[in-house]
Amino acid sequence: MTSKPGRPVTTVDGHHVIIGGRRWRATDPSVPDAVGARLRVHLMAARRAVAAARRARDPQAEAAARTRVQGAKEALGERGRPWWEQSAEERRARWSDGLAALDALEDLS
Template sequence: MTRKPPPDTTPDGHHVVIGGRRWRATDPAIPDDVGARLRVHLMAARRAVGVALRAHDPEAERAARDRVQSAKVALGERGTPWWEQSPEERRTRWQDGLAALDAQGAQGAQDA
């Protein structure tokens, strides 16, 4: 399987450019293993949005969209820009975000 080349970035590295649009880049200080776990949560939440939409379940949709937001904030792609945070604030952001998403995932497994 071939991998896509990484997207273009702005000169300051704060944004990626995809299809001519600028998107905030993931915080480059996030350790690879943590980033991978956050992306697993993000993709699961995005899939849950689709399931909720197809089921016409606004409560489940809201919960899934909240999880997407939590993952995006933890990745540094939303919320306070990561380049405006201290190293400790950045570490706290991704650690707290991952802990919250892990807890939500465990709770969701118990509810299923």
């Protein structure tokens, strides 16, 4: 396992981070910083929307928000097909298509 200052401990292969003793899939390191930042903004907004929908007891809104969380996590490479099994072109398409889809959903609201 390895660690850099201010960053979580990662497995030697860099595929996972260790947080609170649990192993989680790491964000794809090839996602450009600006794109990753935008995807994380979408992710956190979607997580807040999940919480708001749960407080309001609105299952439709909760399902829609969870779909947005899933989309952001997939675009970051944290869910779906592992990023280390994808070609550079597939990885680029994953994050650019995911960001475009999340941006489009934001435009509709």
